[in-house]
Amino acid sequence: MSDIEGVYEDLEADVSLEEFREAVEAKVEQMGGLADEETAAMLVAHEVGESEVGGVTDIEPGMEEAKFVAKVISIGEMRTFERDGEDEDGRVVNVEVADETGSVRAAFWDEQAEAATEELEEGNVLRIKGRPKDGFSGVEVSVDQAEPDEDTEIDVQLSDTYSVEDLSLGLSNVNLVGLVLDTDSVRTFDRDDGSEGKVSNVTLGDSTGRVRVTLWDEQAELAEELEPDATVEVVDGYVRERDGNLELHVGNRGAIETVDEEVEYVPDSTPIEGVEIGQTVDLAGVVRSADPKRTFDRDDGSEGQVRNVRIQDATDDIRVALWGEKADLDIGPGDEVALGDVEIQDGWQDDLEASAGWQSTITVLESDSSPAAEAGEGSDDNAGLSDFAGGESDGETTDNDDGTDVDDEEGLDDGEELEFTGVVVQAGDPVVLDDGETTTSVVTDADVVLGEEVTARGVVRDGQLEANDVF
Numbered sequence: 001m002s003d004i005e006g007v008y009e010d011l012e013a014d015v016s017l018e019e020f021r022e023a024v025e026a027k028v029e030q031m032g033g034l035a036d037e038e039t040a041a042m043l044v045a046h047e048v049g050e051s052e053v054g055g056v057t058d059i060e061p062g063m064e065e066a067k068f069v070a071k072v073i074s075i076g077e078m079r080t081f082e083r084d085g086e087d088e089d090g091r092v093v094n095v096e097v098a099d100e101t102g103s104v105r106a107a108f109w110d111e112q113a114e115a116a117t118e119e120l121e122e123g124n125v126l127r128i129k130g131r132p133k134d135g136f137s138g139v140e141v142s143v144d145q146a147e148p149d150e151d152t153e154i155d156v157q158l159s160d161t162y163s164v165e166d167l168s169l170g171l172s173n174v175n176l177v178g179l180v181l182d183t184d185s186v187r188t189f190d191r192d193d194g195s196e197g198k199v200s201n202v203t204l205g206d207s208t209g210r211v212r213v214t215l216w217d218e219q220a221e222l223a224e225e226l227e228p229d230a231t232v233e234v235v236d237g238y239v240r241e242r243d244g245n246l247e248l249h250v251g252n253r254g255a256i257e258t259v260d261e262e263v264e265y266v267p268d269s270t271p272i273e274g275v276e277i278g279q280t281v282d283l284a285g286v287v288r289s290a291d292p293k294r295t296f297d298r299d300d301g302s303e304g305q306v307r308n309v310r311i312q313d314a315t316d317d318i319r320v321a322l323w324g325e326k327a328d329l330d331i332g333p334g335d336e337v338a339l340g341d342v343e344i345q346d347g348w349q350d351d352l353e354a355s356a357g358w359q360s361t362i363t364v365l366e367s368d369s370s371p372a373a374e375a376g377e378g379s380d381d382n383a384g385l386s387d388f389a390g391g392e393s394d395g396e397t398t399d400n401d402d403g404t405d406v407d408d409e410e411g412l413d414d415g416e417e418l419e420f421t422g423v424v425v426q427a428g429d430p431v432v433l434d435d436g437e438t439t440t441s442v443v444t445d446a447d448v449v450l451g452e453e454v455t456a457r458g459v460v461r462d463g464q465l466e467a468n469d470v471f
Helices: 003-009 017-030 037-051 111-119 217-225 324-328
Strands: 066-075 079-081 090-099 102-109 125-135 138-148 174-183 187-190 196-206 209-216 231-242 245-250 255-258 280-290 294-297 303-312 317-323 336-346 352-356 361-366 397-399 405-407 417-426 431-434 439-443 453-461 464-470
Touching (some): 017 037, 066 102, 102 111, 102 125, 174 209, 174 361, 196 217, 196 231, 209 217, 209 231, 303 324, 317 324, 417 439, 431 453
Parallel strands (some): 102 138, 209 245, 317 352, 439 464
Antiparallel strands (some): 066 090, 079 090, 125 138, 174 196, 174 231, 280 303, 280 336, 294 303, 336 352, 336 361, 417 431, 417 453, 431 439, 453 464
8 A cells, every 4th residue: 555545545635536536646746856756645634624614604715725515595586797918708607505503605606607507406416625814794615616416415495485493504595474572772893905895783583592683784774664573584694603502694685684484483491480580582471561761880980871670471570770771661560571692690598590681582472661761761560460470369459559459358448557567569658578479569669679679668548658767
């Protein structure tokens, strides 16, 4: 066995022995006699091994060369362009190829472009060798060599219409229909060339999941025109990754537009009783109480805002901090909401709380809030509290003038002296305490915090406890 054959046997790359021999001979000649056949074979083996990729998703712009096998997903139109100093126009065809790990745009030039237009069909499997680079919408491969591979099967869909669960890193030319779950405002930024860019985000959901959609420049302002629960179609999007999650991006070549279709989105939520510190989870439940919005100064001098609400499902309840623009959402007691990507943190008195920041999604599934709650300023209307404050009550409820439900079973009579201990489930005016069985409205100027256990002592007037002491 020759030295070349010995090195070739250890080579884990898809290249024939004849091609390997030719490459070794070329390397020996290139080195000008400074390397023998065995050394040259080892150098070639290293180069070949580096260019072989495990899948499309492993292709990076910094690679000198990439060799991979992928299926043709779509074939673009051939474009011509003028080359500097040459009479003949250049030609290029962009072909979308993919494997089970992702997709990438492959650029075929000149004679190869003509061959791709005339001979390629969607579904063909190609063995490609080319040079990766940064393209308009991500990594592209400038093809040096491509040949059919009829013996390899690649399980990827040919359609450019996707559901959320079908998205994978690197896909482009993506069309997706989804329900608008959440929108953000338009933000501006300065590019390296001095121009101003715009970006906004929309979260869409379908029956298979949800995805964050990033809209750039001309498309960005569309986010402010979309209404929650509208059905839209993303046209010609491309998939990127951010903080470990897939996002669908829409640039100037793409679009997002309202369509008349029915799309079902069912949130897959985690039971509140099962959440743990450090988790990022999806929750769903009913808003049990809502505090007024508060503003604060950040270390950098900017102003922030936060609003606390308490959400309850069939297993437990939890305080949720709504940060930034989320604090302006029109939700109040009685609203059924779905919260996506909220972070579980250590809260008041070692109680758990959820934090909903820029990456979170909040969708109102069914609204039962009062006008005051819908104004987003902390509601005096506690409609629905009695239904979620420790089980159903056998007693009847009456509406006080402030809209608070009070359980008649307690027999709160005007002039009665009362001491009541419970957890603060609403820190507004009035304060509402819950002892696990009943809720009581407390009129007080004392500063209390949602989730804090306090005792109120005072006299009942008009169905409310006017507290002289809160401790």
